[in-house]
Amino acid sequence: MKHGEVEDVEIRLLLEGVQRIYGYDFRDYADASIKRRLTHWLAESEFDTFSQAQSLLLRDRSVFESLLRGITVNVTEMFRDPAFFRAVREQVVPFLKTYPFVKIWHAGCATGEEAYSMAILLNEEGMAGRYRMYATDINETVLQKAGEGVIPITEMQRFTRNYQKAGGTASFADYYTARYDRAMLSTALKKDIVFAPHNLAVDGEFGEMNMVLCRNVMIYFKPDLKERCLSLFDSSLLPGGFLCLGLKETLEKKKIGERYEELAPTLRIYRKRYD
Amino acid sequence: MTRSFRAVVIGVSTGGVNALQKLLGQLPADFRLPILIVQHIGPEAGSGLAKLLDERCALRVKEADEQDEILSGTVYLAPPNYHLLVERGGFLSLSADPHVSFARPSVDVLFESAAEVFGPELVGIVLTGANFDGSRGLRIIKQKGGVAIVQDPEDAEARQMPQSAMAATDVDYVVALDSMAALLRKLAPERAVMPHKGRGRDD
Structure with a gap:
């Protein structure tokens, strides 16, 4: 052998x-x-x-x-795939704004960069205080880091570029304080995010979500576990809610696929049908 | 003894668009071995390269999707910003793990995972590029008994990647791009039973 x-x-x-x-x-x-x-x-x-x-x-x-x-460490960055965040801002937020309050589940948030990106975007669109984001991960060490919201300053140049490409309307530097080699994200971004442990392989759904993001997490799973996650997201989402996947993930040939329409096909933003 | 192969993996960087057009352009539609390619590319490059190559080559060229089955007569390009890996059972997978050898997609990641699955039935090719990615992967392909081909550095637009690969392992063939398709056809003379391109394309 x-x-x-x-x-x-x-x-x-x-x-x-x-x-x-x-x-x-x-x-x-x-x-x-x-x-x-x-x-x-x-x-x-x-x-x-x-x-x-x-x-x-x-x-x-x-x-x-x-x-x-x-x-279980997944790497992430702020405003990864700027075109995706731009589409959320332009095509999803107008729907979210029609609700008095929205709930968002960010599954597999790792060190939180994308959750904070979403918070920046929602706040810029006037939704501060009108949403709660549940950002979950299997790895409690990364969750703790996520809660701290501290990012190596060397990353900020790239993240600033992403932010601008994603249609950011303010100055990215307003969102953090530079201290030595670190950037500390502003506490205003943290107050609407709840970081919590959750294992997609065994744990249950989050109720009545308006939006679920799970980007580049299921690519590490075999087909059966992928289907399990998708059905978890499906039962968490309200009709008319949005499901956002990674750019190389699709609902094509997936069991829940028929209940969703593609809002931005190449950017993998799906919307749950009402019927 | 004639050897038989199950796949070809190619790593290429600077100068890759031209090199791939030339190499793939000289392969017939019924070339049997699936071809998996990592071309270094920016994170937001889109899938233009796969479309371009598909238009200009007899083989079917597509950007790899997760869980794609690895099929004969098909060329798979790693998508921008993802590593491309080979799974047992003849499927592809993608990963957003950190850069390897300063790259994502990384040639080393593809080569190592392909070597794990295909062992001696794998052909690895390092083409033009101005970095060291692929050297470690090609060495592992050789360790597992596969065949290593490197583009002649004199012939390459950027010679560093071929040179580095040659320094890393005992390469079987060092050839110019122009003779590489002929070499592949010699190594894998069988014809694909059913070329995929062309079916249902004219409707």
């Missing part, structure tokens, strides 16, 4: 053990990406093989937590 195959067996055994002991199920994650992340974690760890790591991983929760942090 070749080395690569042994490693595949080790990974399968490890994920099985992790699921049984800690209840986190990564067996429905797409193999290639989870393997890259696991291998990366192993290389940084004190272990040479997954078999060697397994003994401690299954007995010592702190070792498992380091693994969990390593394999």
